[in-house]
Amino acid sequence: MADEEKNPQEKAPAEKATETKPAAEKPKAEQKVVAPRKAAVSAAISEISGDSLIDSVKERFGSAVVEAIELCQQQIVRVTKDRVYELLGYLRHSSTPKFNMLTDLTSVHLAEKRSFEIIYQLYALKQSRRLRIKTEVSEDESIHSVVSLWSTADWLEREVYDLFGVRFIDHPDLRRILLPAGWVGHPLRKEYPLEYQDNDWVKENLKIRELAEDADYTGKFE
Amino acid sequence: MSELAKYNEVAEEFATEELVLNMGPQHPSTHGVLRVVLKLDGEIVTDLDCDIGYLHRGVEKICEHRTYAMIAPYFDRTDYVAAVSNGLCYVETVEKAMGIEVPPRAQYLRVALTELSRISSHLLWLGTHAMDVGAMTIFLWAFREREEILKIFENFFGARLTCHAFRIGGMSYDAYEGFEQEVKQFCDRFPTRLAEMEQMLNSNRIWLSRTVGVGIISAEDAIDLGLTGACLRGSGIEWDIRKAHPYECYSELEFDIPYGENGDTYDRYLVRMEEMRQARRIVIQTIDKLPTGAVTAARVPKVLKPPAGDYYHSNESPKGELGIYLVSDGSTQPVRLRIRPPCFVNLQALKKMCVGRLYADVVAVIGTLDIVLGEVDR
Numbered sequence: 001m002a003d004e005e006k007n008p009q010e011k012a013p014a015e016k017a018t019e020t021k022p023a024a025e026k027p028k029a030e031q032k033v034v035a036p037r038k039a040a041v042s043a044a045i046s047e048i049s050g051d052s053l054i055d056s057v058k059e060r061f062g063s064a065v066v067e068a069i070e071l072c073q074q075q076i077v078r079v080t081k082d083r084v085y086e087l088l089g090y091l092r093h094s095s096t097p098k099f100n101m102l103t104d105l106t107s108v109h110l111a112e113k114r115s116f117e118i119i120y121q122l123y124a125l126k127q128s129r130r131l132r133i134k135t136e137v138s139e140d141e142s143i144h145s146v147v148s149l150w151s152t153a154d155w156l157e158r159e160v161y162d163l164f165g166v167r168f169i170d171h172p173d174l175r176r177i178l179l180p181a182g183w184v185g186h187p188l189r190k191e192y193p194l195e196y197q198d199n200d201w202v203k204e205n206l207k208i209r210e211l212a213e214d215a216d217y218t219g220k221f222e
Numbered sequence: 223m224s225e226l227a228k229y230n231e232v233a234e235e236f237a238t239e240e241l242v243l244n245m246g247p248q249h250p251s252t253h254g255v256l257r258v259v260l261k262l263d264g265e266i267v268t269d270l271d272c273d274i275g276y277l278h279r280g281v282e283k284i285c286e287h288r289t290y291a292m293i294a295p296y297f298d299r300t301d302y303v304a305a306v307s308n309g310l311c312y313v314e315t316v317e318k319a320m321g322i323e324v325p326p327r328a329q330y331l332r333v334a335l336t337e338l339s340r341i342s343s344h345l346l347w348l349g350t351h352a353m354d355v356g357a358m359t360i361f362l363w364a365f366r367e368r369e370e371i372l373k374i375f376e377n378f379f380g381a382r383l384t385c386h387a388f389r390i391g392g393m394s395y396d397a398y399e400g401f402e403q404e405v406k407q408f409c410d411r412f413p414t415r416l417a418e419m420e421q422m423l424n425s426n427r428i429w430l431s432r433t434v435g436v437g438i439i440s441a442e443d444a445i446d447l448g449l450t451g452a453c454l455r456g457s458g459i460e461w462d463i464r465k466a467h468p469y470e471c472y473s474e475l476e477f478d479i480p481y482g483e484n485g486d487t488y489d490r491y492l493v494r495m496e497e498m499r500q501a502r503r504i505v506i507q508t509i510d511k512l513p514t515g516a517v518t519a520a521r522v523p524k525v526l527k528p529p530a531g532d533y534y535h536s537n538e539s540p541k542g543e544l545g546i547y548l549v550s551d552g553s554t555q556p557v558r559l560r561i562r563p564p565c566f567v568n569l570q571a572l573k574k575m576c577v578g579r580l581y582a583d584v585v586a587v588i589g590t591l592d593i594v595l596g597e598v599d600r
Contacts, residue, residue, distance in 0.1 A: 045531065071531050071532070071533075072318060072319070072531070072533055074533070074534060076532070100445050100446075101445055101448055102448055103448065103536070103543065103545060103562065104534075104545055104547065104560070104562040106547060106560045106562075108549055108557065108558045109558075119532075119547065121534055121545070121547070121562070125445060125459070125461060128466040128467065130534070132532075132534065150446060150448065151443075151446045151447050151448075151570075152446070152447055152448030152567060152570065154570065155566065155567070155570045156567075159566075163282075177274065177275065178274065178275035178278045178599060178600075179275060179278065180275070187280055187283055188282060188283055188558075192283075194283060194284070194287050
């Protein structure tokens, strides 16, 4: 069973090793690999229909709702950027159920589209219901802050600004939170390297003495 | 010169002004490397600002460059006080994305270990919180009890702090011989030890004056600030992910959710104490009901490739709602892996709880929020 799941590259030597086996068995095993995966991908996503909340959102916001899908029992609504604040305000104050809790606010950098996806994980405490709102902002645009709707958003938006560089309009105190104030760049962008040191910053702030090229690394300093 | 004019002259000379006080990052009661910049008017806090990030290691960035199996150990190092429940949340997220069913024995073992880790995390909180407000005895007693759990962990995982035995699809190995007896022994002794600790605190006048009415947060504010875990339940909201969205085998187990009334430090203390009792109750049930059979799912692919899509999964870590948001493109590495840290969100409430209160209360409030900076900064 383990052999079935291996990468195609890894499979080649395994087949060589079992050359004595009858050749008729091989295509059977390959068929098994492909079938369940494809089914899993296609079965997971479906349009939401017959849900009163999603229907009311669709009715109110019309073409602003790009899609409303269900994946792995999670409801996901994708909306256009210009009406997302209005939609979130509706979900916070006047929809049934009211989503009184913002569990999480985060972002994903879509490097090839040069944009960010902003994700709001909403939660209705009484009804124990989750809803995910997604919207897309291009790299040079900014988005309206939701601190006025949920106070949680304050630090969460600061973190997104810090790590992605997304600007939030009307945020009360938009500055870096995890990285130091003078840092250059936003680490969770795809173009930011995994291993990297800002030499100028380290030199200025950490006051680490630079070692000369012919320095003695035996640990014996003056 | 009249008396009053004299007085005014002197008063002007000794005029008071706002004091900016730097607390941390090496302050013992900030539980790690938290820096708080306080503005004080006498002894009253008028404003405060948290400076975090001293422990930022870029875990989320690292995860984007690792395969799914390689990511798991990083989670033991975010909230290093409750490594077991953090590891559980990650493997559950990938299992949810890939639709893997975990065999019952593995589920029960996972829950038993997670609840033991909840007790150990709460004991560490109790010890340090009590010591911060001046009760040294509790610190030693709590660490003595915690040691017993850590011994079980050491036997099970081979590590005391960065415990890691959960694999995607189950457990990497079964329980060692004598695990059940050791856990039972601990559970038998624990209630009397907990009662002793409560006896030291519940009617202790110093403890009461340092905690009752301190760091009050109303239910509305707690929800608005997104507080979870004991911080939310202390404000009188009976909400626990183990009941609201049961994972593993929690729906088959009996336990109650304790909740407070006033939303002050004392109520959160009572909630956490009761949570330890309930955790013990769950552990006993899992050991009694422990099914036999395999501990790994039969069909777990060697190369893990969750189908393209995004998945959010959360569980009730000792600190609150620990969520993981996973974006997969169907390859062997995630596009984005976001950790929703309960401590980060809970710490945000510090300002709300402290402004307008005494400076000494800040220490008590940091203790009651039960933060771990490894998770705040990631």
